[in-house]
Amino acid sequence: MTRKLQTLLQTLAVTAIFGLITSLGYAQSGNLSGSITDFVTGEQLPGATVLISELERGAPADIDGNYEIQNIPVGTYNVRYSFIGYATLNQEVTITEGDNIVNIQLRPDQTGLDEVVVTGIASRTSKAISEVAVSRVDATQYTASQSYQDLSQLISGKVAGVNVQPTGGTVGAGIRFNVRSGGGIGGSGQPVIYVDGIRIDNSQLSTFYVGGQGTGTLADINMDEVESINFLKGPAAAALYGTSGSNGVVLITTKRGQALSGAGSLSVKVRTTQGTSDYNRTETFDQFGSTEAIKDVFKEGTLDQKSISVAGGSEFIRFYTSVDQRNETGIMNRNYMDRQNFRANIDAFPREDLTISVSTGYAWNEVALPDNDNNIVGYLGNTILAGPGPDADGNLAIGQNTFGFTALESIESINDVSRTNRFLGSLSIQYRPIKNFELNASVGFDGSDLRRDATVPPGFFVVGPGTIGERAIANRSNEQYTYDISARYQYSVIEGLNATTTVGSQLFDRNVYSQNFTKQNFSTPLITNIGAGEDFIAGDEGFLNTREAGVFFEQSFNFEDTFMLSFGGRQDFAAAIGGDAPNIFYPKASAAVRLDRALQLPSLVNFLKVRAAYGETGLLPGFNDGATRLWEAANSAYGTGGVINFIGNTQIKPERIKELELGVETELFNNSLSLDLTYYSQKSEDSIIDFREAPSTGTANLIPFNVGSIEGNGLEAALSYTPIQNRNTQLTFNVTYSYQDTEVTSLGGAQPIFDGFSLNVIEEGIRRSEFYVPRVIGVLFDDDGLYAGVDATAEREAVGNPIPVHSGSFSSSLQVVKNLTAYIQFDFAYDLYVYNNTKQFSILFRNLEEYEILRRQLGFSAIGYESVEALEVGTAAYNEAAEAYAAINPSYDYNFIERADWLKLRELSITYNFRDILSQFGADAYVKDLSFSVGGRNLWTSTKYSGLDPEVNFAGARSLSRGQDFLTLPTARQVYFTVSLGF
Numbered sequence: 001m002t003r004k005l006q007t008l009l010q011t012l013a014v015t016a017i018f019g020l021i022t023s024l025g026y027a028q029s030g031n032l033s034g035s036i037t038d039f040v041t042g043e044q045l046p047g048a049t050v051l052i053s054e055l056e057r058g059a060p061a062d063i064d065g066n067y068e069i070q071n072i073p074v075g076t077y078n079v080r081y082s083f084i085g086y087a088t089l090n091q092e093v094t095i096t097e098g099d100n101i102v103n104i105q106l107r108p109d110q111t112g113l114d115e116v117v118v119t120g121i122a123s124r125t126s127k128a129i130s131e132v133a134v135s136r137v138d139a140t141q142y143t144a145s146q147s148y149q150d151l152s153q154l155i156s157g158k159v160a161g162v163n164v165q166p167t168g169g170t171v172g173a174g175i176r177f178n179v180r181s182g183g184g185i186g187g188s189g190q191p192v193i194y195v196d197g198i199r200i201d202n203s204q205l206s207t208f209y210v211g212g213q214g215t216g217t218l219a220d221i222n223m224d225e226v227e228s229i230n231f232l233k234g235p236a237a238a239a240l241y242g243t244s245g246s247n248g249v250v251l252i253t254t255k256r257g258q259a260l261s262g263a264g265s266l267s268v269k270v271r272t273t274q275g276t277s278d279y280n281r282t283e284t285f286d287q288f289g290s291t292e293a294i295k296d297v298f299k300e301g302t303l304d305q306k307s308i309s310v311a312g313g314s315e316f317i318r319f320y321t322s323v324d325q326r327n328e329t330g331i332m333n334r335n336y337m338d339r340q341n342f343r344a345n346i347d348a349f350p351r352e353d354l355t356i357s358v359s360t361g362y363a364w365n366e367v368a369l370p371d372n373d374n375n376i377v378g379y380l381g382n383t384i385l386a387g388p389g390p391d392a393d394g395n396l397a398i399g400q401n402t403f404g405f406t407a408l409e410s411i412e413s414i415n416d417v418s419r420t421n422r423f424l425g426s427l428s429i430q431y432r433p434i435k436n437f438e439l440n441a442s443v444g445f446d447g448s449d450l451r452r453d454a455t456v457p458p459g460f461f462v463v464g465p466g467t468i469g470e471r472a473i474a475n476r477s478n479e480q481y482t483y484d485i486s487a488r489y490q491y492s493v494i495e496g497l498n499a500t501t502t503v504g505s506q507l508f509d510r511n512v513y514s515q516n517f518t519k520q521n522f523s524t525p526l527i528t529n530i531g532a533g534e535d536f537i538a539g540d541e542g543f544l545n546t547r548e549a550g551v552f553f554e555q556s557f558n559f560e561d562t563f564m565l566s567f568g569g570r571q572d573f574a575a576a577i578g579g580d581a582p583n584i585f586y587p588k589a590s591a592a593v594r595l596d597r598a599l600q601l602p603s604l605v606n607f608l609k610v611r612a613a614y615g616e617t618g619l620l621p622g623f624n625d626g627a628t629r630l631w632e633a634a635n636s637a638y639g640t641g642g643v644i645n646f647i648g649n650t651q652i653k654p655e656r657i658k659e660l661e662l663g664v665e666t667e668l669f670n671n672s673l674s675l676d677l678t679y680y681s682q683k684s685e686d687s688i689i690d691f692r693e694a695p696s697t698g699t700a701n702l703i704p705f706n707v708g709s710i711e712g713n714g715l716e717a718a719l720s721y722t723p724i725q726n727r728n729t730q731l732t733f734n735v736t737y738s739y740q741d742t743e744v745t746s747l748g749g750a751q752p753i754f755d756g757f758s759l760n761v762i763e764e765g766i767r768r769s770e771f772y773v774p775r776v777i778g779v780l781f782d783d784d785g786l787y788a789g790v791d792a793t794a795e796r797e798a799v800g801n802p803i804p805v806h807s808g809s810f811s812s813s814l815q816v817v818k819n820l821t822a823y824i825q826f827d828f829a830y831d832l833y834v835y836n837n838t839k840q841f842s843i844l845f846r847n848l849e850e851y852e853i854l855r856r857q858l859g860f861s862a863i864g865y866e867s868v869e870a871l872e873v874g875t876a877a878y879n880e881a882a883e884a885y886a887a888i889n890p891s892y893d894y895n896f897i898e899r900a901d902w903l904k905l906r907e908l909s910i911t912y913n914f915r916d917i918l919s920q921f922g923a924d925a926y927v928k929d930l931s932f933s934v935g936g937r938n939l940w941t942s943t944k945y946s947g948l949d950p951e952v953n954f955a956g957a958r959s960l961s962r963g964q965d966f967l968t969l970p971t972a973r974q975v976y977f978t979v980s981l982g983f
Contacts, residue, residue: 030095032102033068036061036081039105040730041818043915046267047258048083048106059315060258063267063928085109085138108730131564131590132237132613133663133678133716135159139226140255145823145909145933147273147305147976148223149328149337150175150216151193151252153937157809157827157906160716160736161233161678162248167204167213167957169279169949169971171301171330172337172367174204174216174957178803179248180234181712181740182768184655184684187619188958191231191248192241195221196345196359197426198444199244199482199508204957205418205450212373212955212968215418217448220363222324222341224271224307227255233716234680236661239588239615242550242572244508246617246657254359256345257311257318266312268983269929275303275976279331281941284948287839289399289847289864290386297379301331303976318347331972332379333412334370339363353432361424368417372969373954376405377414377462380967384838385845388863397864399847410460415453422448426482436490440504444482451475457525469522470537471530480510493557502554502568512544548620549573554588562597566590574620577653584654588615607667607674614661618654621688625652625704647701655706657684672725676718684710689750707748710768714740730815737808742768755960759835759893766798769962771833773893775799779886785874787858787882790889800833800897802953802963809906819916825907829950834900835893836947837954837966843890854885900945900963909935929982936975 036048044065051058052069054077061067072095079102082088086106093102127134137158148154152164152175163178182189193202200221206214230251232238238245258267278300285294309322321344329336341363348356372378382403389400403411428442451473456462458469486504493499519533554568567589577584590613596605624630627648634643663678687708692701717737724731744764747753752772753762761772775797780788811825842848846863855862858881859870871878887895911933918924943950949970955961 028074028097029071030074030097030100031068031070032072032079032093032095032100033066034102034104036065036067036083036104036106038086039107040725040727041815042105042727043818045083045086045106048081048086051080051082053078053080081106085141128607128609129558129561129564129592129594131566131592131611133161133233133611133661133676133680134237135162135231135233135718137229137231139223139228142823143224143226144931144980145821145911145978146907146935146937147275147303147974147978149326150219151221151223151229151250152218154223154226155229157736157811157825159231159233160676160718160808161714161738161740162231163738163804163807163829165951165953165957166971167968168372168952168954169331169969170213170369170372171328171335172215172219172365173213173369175218176953176957177247178740180680181682181714181742182803183234183247183682184619184657185687185689185708185710185744185762185768186621186655187246189247190958191250192244193218193250193252194482195252195361195424196254196444197428197442197482197484198359198424198446199480200424200446201448201478201480203478205452205476206956212953212959212961213369214956215367215369215420215450215452216957217420217422219337219367220339220365220420220422220448221252221361222322222326222339222343222363224324225254225322225341225343225361227253229253234615234661234682235586235617235657235659236588236590236613236615236680239586239617240552240554240568240570241617242506242552242570242586243548243574243584243618243620243654246619246655254343254345254361255309255311255320255322256347256357257313257320266310267928269307269309269311269980270983271305271307271309271978271980273303273305273976273978275974277301277303277331277972277974279948279970280939280973281948281970284946287849287946288384288386288842289388289397289849290383290402291399293383293386293399293402294380297333297383298331299333301329301972301974303328303974313347316349320345330370330969332370332372332969334368334414334416335969337365337367339365355430357426357428357430359424359426359428363420363422363424365420365422366417367420368415370969371411371414371416372967374966377411378967379411380838380969382406382408382411384842384847384967386847388846395864398849398852406462407460410456410462413457413460414462415455418450418452420448420450422446438488439486440488441485442483444484445480446482447477447479449475449477455528457528458522459525465520468520468535469525469533470518470520471522471528471533472516472518473530474516475514477513478510479512480508483507483509496560498558500554500556500558502556503552505551506549508546508548510544510546513542515539515541545575547575560597562594564590564592572618572654574654577621577626584618586616586618589613590615604668605666606669606671607665609665611663611665612661614659616656616658618656619688620654621652621704624648625688626650644701647703649704651706652688652704653686653706655684655687655708657682659683672722674718674720676716678716680714680716682712684708684712689748689753691750705748707746707750708744709746710742710744712740712742712768714738728817730813732813734811735808737806739806740803741805744768753960755962756955757961757964759964760802760960760962761796763798767801767803769802769960770798771800771802771835771897771963772796772798773897776886776889776892776894779879779882781879781882785878787885790886790892792892792894799894800899801831802833802835804829804901805831811907819913821911821913823907823909824905826903827906828901828903830901832900832902832950833897833963834945834947834950835964836896836898836945837964838947838968839888840890840893840896841966843888848888850884851888854881854888857881858885898945898947900943900950902941902943902945902950904938904942905940907935907937908939909933927981927983929980931978931980933978933980934976935978936973938971938973939975 048061076094079093087109204214232249238249285291305326307324311320324341343361346358387401391397426444431439454472456470517539518537521534550572552570556566569587572584592611595608630646631642632645661680667674686706689708690702719735722732760769777791782788809827814822852862856868914930952968954966954968
C-alpha cells in the first residue's frame, strides 16, 4: 500500500510539473509597439519613454520614435508615455495575444506643468503640485538657435524675479545676479550655483590693471552643454540649503544620454557658429569733442564656435559626450576669450535597484582683458577724457589732446591674459533596496588653477613703471568639495493620502591658495621672465579654508494630487560662526491646493493652484568674524613685533533671512493661456554691522555685531499665451514681470555704510544701495539776473536706485510649416538710475560740447564754438541756459545720476530645418537632421540714459558700488549664423 501510494504521488508530481511547464510555455502574452510623435508637428520623438505601471516594465523609443515591449501577459494596463518638454500621457491599453499597435501623439507642455522640478535639496516633484515658486529654463530650447557666451546671456529676461547685470561689454568678464530683493545686508548678494550636484565657484577675479573688470569664473561653463536650469529664488524654497541659499539657488543640469532602442541608437551632432559684433550706438559719441578718436578705438569683434556631441545608450547604460571650442574677440583691442570644453556624462543601471551617474567637465579658458574704467591706461579714458588742443586749422578746440595720459602704442603694448584649467566632476549613486525607498549619495569636485600674467614691456611709458617695464604674475588655485547623502521613503498613510519622508546631510569644504609677484626694470623686451626684473615691487600669498555642514529633514503629504503639505528644517554648522553663538536652525513649511480638482470650476479653467510657503536661511559672517583676536607681524625702527590685526566677536552668528511666499498658478482655454503670480515678503535680522572700538580701549579696530535689519517685498508674474497651435503653425507669446523694493530698517546705531566713492549707501529708511548725495534744486541768480551758482541741499538725500524696481521681458516664438521657427525677445528695466561719471569727468577735462556751448551762451570763457552768441541777461532763453548749466555743474554728483530706463531687443533668431527635404531625397538614412539659423543679440536699444550703456558697472560684479558708469566698455551688438548636422 505504501509503495502504491508513493508511486501515485510520484506520478502526480511529474504530471503537475509537466503541466506547469506546458502552461508556462503556452501562456497567453502579447507585444506592445507603435510610434511616438509630436501632436503639433508630427515629428518623431526619439528617446520618449513608455512604462507599464503595473509591471514596472518599459522601453525607450528608438531613433525613429518607434517602441516595442515584448511578452506582456494578456490584460489591461495603465501605460505611461512621457518625454521631456511634453505633457505626460497615461492611457489604458488592453493587451491581447499577438501584436498590439498603439501610436501615440504627445502634446507640447507649453508651461511645463508635467516637468519635474527641484523644490529642495533632495526634493523633486512636478510643477503641477509644487508648493513653492520654481522657475525652469529649458536651455536646449534656446541654444538650438542662439549662441550664448555665458549663463547671464542665456537666462536674461527668462526668469521673473531674476535680473542679471553684466559689468560691461568685455568678453569673459564677471556678472552680477539680482535675485528678488537681494536677501540680507551682508554678503555678495549672489545665489549659490550647482552643476550636476557640484557647488561651483562663482567669483570675479581681479588683480592688475583693467579697471573694475575681472575674469568671471562662470565664463568657463559652456552653455551648449546645459540641458536645463532650475531657480529657487528665496528662503521659502531654498531653506534646506541653509546659509548657502540665502540669495537663491541655481541648479544647472547638463545633457545626458538617452536610451534609444533598436538599430542606430547613437546620436551624433556637429555644429558651427560664426558671427561678428560691434557697438551700434555710436551716436552717443557725438556729445564729446573727440568723437572720431572714440570711434577709432572700437573694432569689429568675431565669434567662431565649433562643437561635436555624441549621445546614446541602452537599457543598461547611457552616455553623452561633447567637445566644444569657442573663440570670441571683443569690440576693443586686447580683449578675447579662447575656451575649450570637454564633457562626458554616464548613467549606468547595473541592477534594477541601482543607478550610478558620473558627470565630468573640463574647461581650458584663456581671457585677455583691456584696460578701461577708472584707469588712465585705458582706451576710453584716453579718448573721452581728451583735453583741449589745436585742431586741424590751428584753433583751440575740445577733444584734441587724445591719449594724453598714456600713448596709444603703450596701451597696445600691454599684455594682460589669464589662463584657467578647470575640472568639474561628480559621482552619484541611487540605491532602491525596497519599493518606494531610495538612498542617494553624491560627491562633487570643482577644481581650478588660474594664472594671470600682466606685462608692460620696457621702452613704453606707462604711469607706474615708467619706461623700465613691469611684469606681474598671479596664481589662484581653488578646490571645493560637495558631499550629499539623503534617504527618501514614500508610503501610503490612508487611501488617497501619500507621504514622503526625507532626511539627509550636506557638507561643503573649500580651499583657496593664491600668490602674486610683481617686478620692474627689465633690460630688454626680449626677456620677459619675471626673474629678469631688477626691482622687486610686491609679493604675497594667501590661503583660505571654509567649511559648511548641515543636516536636514522634510516631511510631505499629498492627498490625491489635490492637497499638498510639507514642512522641514535644517541644522547648520560653519567654521565662521562664533564659538559662543547658539546653534543655527532654519525651518520651512509650505502648502498648495489644486482648486481645479477640489472644486467644480468653469470648463475654461483647466488648472488652478494656490500655494503658500515660508522659509528661513542665513548669511555667514566673515571668515574671521568669530575669532577673538588675530595678530600680524609689523616692522618698525625699534624692531619687529606683533600688532592686533583683527578683533572678532565670539557670539557672532549668521544673518537670518525670513521669507513668506504666496502664489497662484492657472491654465485656461484648453491650456492655451497660463499665468503664474507670486508675491513675496522678506525680512532680514541679525545683519552684521561693524562698530569701531572707543579710543580708550587702545585699539581702533572694527568689531562685528548682529544688529542690522532690512526688509523687502516684490511681485513676480509669468504669462504664456498660445493662440495658434496646429500641425502647421504654432504661435506663442510670453511675458515676464518683476517688481522689487527694499528698505533698510536698522543699522543698530551705526553710521551709514557707503561704497568707496560715497555714492551708494546702506542707510536706515531708504532702499539698499540707493544713490545718496546732496540734491541740486536749481540755479541761483544775483540781483542783476546773472548766473550766480547752483542751489543745492546741504544734506544728502536718496535720489534713485541702481537696481531696477520694475523689470521683465516680452518674447514670442512662431513655428510655420513644421520647419521654420522664429524667436524674438525684448527686455526692459524701469525706475532705474545710473551714475554717469564718464560725462562728469568729460566736463572736468573740457571735452563735452554741451558744456562749452552753455558757457558761451552765458557769456563765460569757453573753448571753441565762437559762433555761439551770448544770450541777453534776464531773458527766458538766458534763464533756461543757466538752468541747464547748473544741471551739469561737475561739482555736484547729483547732476550725473540719470534716469536710465531701457528697452532692448535682446534676442532674435530664425531657424530652418531641412529634415523633410532630406527625407524627400532619401538622404535621411545618412543625415537625420540639418538646420540653419541666423540670430542676433542686443540688436536695438532705447533708453533715457545719455551714456554709452545703462547696463554696466565700472567697479565690477562684487563691489558695494552699483550702477556707476565710468569709462566702461559698453555691451556689444552681435549677429551670427549656425549650421547644425545630426547623424
